[in-house]
Amino acid sequence: MAVEQPIRDEIPPGTLYMLILKTLARGGEMHGFEIAGSIQQISEDVLRVEEGSLYPALQRMLLKGWVSAEWGVTPGNRRARYYKLTRAGRKQLEAELAQFQRINQAIVRVIRMA
Amino acid sequence: MEGWLGEFRRKLTALVRRKQIEADLEEEMRLHVQFRVDRESETNFPPDEAKYAAQRSFGNTLMIKDACREVWGWPLLEGCWQDLRYGLRILRRSPVFTAAAVITLSLGIGANTAMFSVIEAVLFRPLPYAEPERLVRVWQNEPRMGSGRLGAAPPEFVSYRDGTSAFSSLAGYQLRSYDLTGDQEPEQIRACRATASLFAALRVQPMIGRAFSQGEEPPGAARVVVLSYRFWSDHYAKDPSVLGSNIRLDEQPYQIIGIMPAGFIFPSGEASPGEPPAVWIPLSFTRNQLTEWASSFDTSIVARLRDGVSVSQAKEDLRRVANEFQREHSDTYSGNIMLDPAIEPWEPQVGEDVPLTLWVLSGAVGFVLLIACANVANLLLARAGERQREISIRRALGVTSMRLMSQMLTETAILTVGGGLLGCAVAYGMIQLTQAAWTNEINLTTAKIDIPVLLFVLALCGATALFCGLAPGWTARSTDLNDAIKQSTRQSGPSRSSRRLVRLLVQAEVACSVVLLIGSGLLLRSFIHLIQVPLGFNPEHVLVIRTDFNRQRYTSAEGRHQAEHEIERRLFSLPGVTAVAVTTHVPLADERRIGFVVDGSPPDEFHWADNALVSPDYFRVMGIPLLSGRTFSPEDTPDSPSVAVINEYMAKQYWPQGDAIGKGFRWGGRHITVIGIAADIHIGALDKPVEPSIYNSVYQVESGATSSGVFVVRTSLTDPMRLSKTAQATIWSVDQGLPTLGVTTLHQVVSASLALRRSLLELAVGFTTLALLLSLIGIYGVLSYAVTQRVQEIGLRIALGANPGSITLLIAGEGLRLTAGGIVLGLLGGAIAGRLIATLLFDVRALDLISLVGGATMILMASFLASYLPALRASRIDPTVALRNE
Secondary structure, three states, X not given: OOOOOOOOXXXXXXXXXXHHHXXXXXXXXXXXXXXXXXXXXXOOOOEOOOHHHXXXXXXXXXXXXXXXXXXXXXXXXXXXXXXXXXXXXXXXXXXXXXXXXXXXXXXXXXXXXX | OOHHHHXXXXXXXXXXXXXXXXXXXXXXXXXHHHHHHHHHHHXXXXXXHHHHHHHHHHOOHHHHHHHHHHHHXXXXXXXXXXXXXXXXXXXXXXXHHHHHHHHHHHHHHHHHHHHHHHHHXXXXXXXXXXXXXXXXXXXXXXXXXXXXXXXXXXXXXXXXXXXXXXXXXXXXXXXXXXXXEOOOOOEEEXXXXXXXXXXXXXXXXXXXXXXXXXXXXXXXXXXXXXXXXXXXXXXXXXXHHHOOOEEEEOOEEEEEEEEOOOOOOOOOOOOOXXXXXXXXXXXXXXXXXXXXXXXXXXXXXXXXXXXXXXXXXXXXXXXXXXXXXXXXXXXXXXXXXXOEEEEEXXXXXXXXXXXXXXXXXXXXXXXXXXXXXHHHXXXXXXXXXXXXXXXXXXHHOOOOHHHHHHHHHHHHHHHHHHHHHHHHHHHHXXXXXXXXXXXXXXXXHXXXXXHHHHHHHHHHHXXXXXHHHHHHHHHHHOOOHHHHHHOOOOOOOOOXXXXXXXXXXXXXXXXXXXXXXXXXXXXXXXXXHHHOOOOOOOOOOEEEEEEEOXXXXXXXXXXHHHHHHXXXXXXXXXXOEEEEEXXXXXXXXOOOEEEEEEOOOOOOOOEEEEEXXXXXXXXXXXXXXXXXXXXXXXXXXXXXXXXXXXXXXXXXXXXXXXXXXXXXXXXXXXXXXXXXXXXXXXXXXXXXXXXXXXXXXXXXXOOOOOOXXXXXXXXXXXXXXXXXXXXXXXXXXXXXXXXXXXXXXXXXXHHHHOHHHHHHHHXXXXXXXXXXHHHHHHHHHHHHHHHHHOHHHXXXXXXXXXXHHHHXXXXXXXXXXXXXXXXXXXXXXXXXXXXXXXXXXXXXXXXXXHHHHHHHHHHHHHHHXXXXXXXXXXXXXXXXXXXXXO
């Protein structure tokens, strides 16, 4: 049986932070693997976060104070580093969502014009 | 914390916790891979393959780590730090080059730093008074008599003080020596007599106690004194309880009422020559003095401008007052005696030529630094030429031009900072060496390395680094990558633009050297002319002893005359003494001018003349030929008609036809007859023209203005100083209380008058030699390197039949071409420099042909010398060896 390669698209530049923030907003405390898995799963395998982009992004978000990190234990008794949204992160998420909406609507308007 | 501040703070923390962050990340990624493995082995692959797959799809951990590091990094700082370490490593690999560059730079920077610290001490130190820019000096001159600066006579001072409205306070002051007696050894101290308004004008108050008030000024009031900090610590070990006790000045008790803070040394500045005052006492005028219009212009004036009043307005105010009192006393102010007040921002006095001298020397060291920089830049360019391959490879690997340039600048900066640090040590040494110099005109003991000087060094280092480092950095930009990598190391030489830059730098060096050579030449010729000026007297073998017959001790003229006669007699009886005389003023050290009216001229047609009161043997001791007439004799007493000996200049000036002997003039309220004419001597400096001189007999005319008595003793000894102790003892044998100040020889007095010029010359020659040496090294280096570069070409020439002589000429000609352009520029610069220092020259034209030609010749000789070795080396190149090493 041929494994169907799902159609994978690159994550549009500048939206990675928004995706991670939203994932954390929804999921509460998650570790890196979970975050990547969640994004992949919810986007139905269209969006895949490479670890090469995930971890630098997480580090940057730590620097900017949008998330905080803490070592914890998974349900499977594994050590993992859990990320959590901060208040500043929530504000940033709102701002990015709003911006994304704006741009999206604008693009749709342009496209809809016959 | 929000925003960029929080970001900054987190970055700062990360700097400290770097290891922790990286460890966390490492573990996090490892665990991530584990999760992957679990997942993959669940779904598709067997465990070990799962592991590989997971690792592969995770990606390059190192790159991720790098990316994360960049997040927390400080790119600019890290770049600099990297450059620094790289630069240090590179420099350590070529120690000779590094040492040469650092030493060259340290000499240049050190000399400039030393010069700057002197200038800062003399010209730039701010005055320690509140709002010092509102302080002004007021003086007067007599334009019709061309007198130069005069102070004010007592009644004139009072008029200015009471009649003007432009000043919030106006104070008068005089400097005088007093004999300090008491339980301690008698000594002579310098006191500043000042009106009470001085403290108001300067806005200073004593640290302890109080300043004197106006009520304490009048002559009858209680005598009070304010001590200086230095005096207080020297004599009383800073004991505050001295307030209220007395000191004796000139036999009078003065009560100590205050002590000034440290650093208050008005009217001296830190760098002024001579002693700062030890004490301040109230200035008082007797009733008689207050009627002396237009005479004894002894009082100097310092004033503070009222708020909002400009200097020109103040001048108008002064003029108004001056015109008023001159109108009121038009009997005194007539003819040649007309006063014109003048005003300028207050500065402590330094010798007239001092500022220009200092600027000239700074210019000279500036040139030396330029030459040093040019040398270092050339060195760097040569090295950059050799590093072409390295640079090209780095460029090919993706390093931007900016990074390359910043890295090369960092290297240069390291060299410069090294040179700067070493230069500070050099400067310190130079300052110590020059402390003793120039004491007549300027006090250098206050030059030191303080904050402004350190800032200057920093700025200089920065400028030097930029200057030297931009050159190779610039040329590194324009390398053709392919060519550079392809060529062998030997062939990889400097690019066209770099070669052009090198030529330019050498020509600039040469030009600077030529300017310095010309300047030094001019100064040297000036000095030689100066010391050839006939003194008019014979300074050899003459001992000079100063003493002081203060008025309290010698209340009457007879008493003084008696003492002087006796001292003369006893000194004459000493072995080795051939003649003794006493005078009130010594040529080239003291000056005193009086105004006289020639018989037959209108009574207000005054003229100036130098004046000294001398004893009859004065002319014999000094070796001044008496051209006609006679010198003073014992018959010339205070009761006999006043007589004087005048100098030839005065005789020719005022009695051009026939004999001046027997003619007369009026001075100081008496009629004086000329009895002798002496040869001209220089009383002021040697470079000032001769003026009319009047000698009066010290036994006939009462010295109103000065109590000083200088004994001049002509000896047959080669070193008159051997007699100094005996002479002093002789003076004390007549009166133990006479201070002997400054025993010296006449020869030393003459030398001291030339001290400033000599120092200038010595330093200029020193700097020029340094510059010439550096230029020589520079030319040699460039030619030597050029020969190395052109080894194959020269080998080819020799192989094709050129003889060694022509090769030598080729290289020498190269050297000549390098310097020719520089010489032309240098001659131009030298001509301009000559104009600029014209006031320092004596009897030498600014465009002096000898100096110009001399300068050019010297640099040509230096150039030939520098090209000798490389040319020799070139001519000895073995073509087989040269051409073999392709």
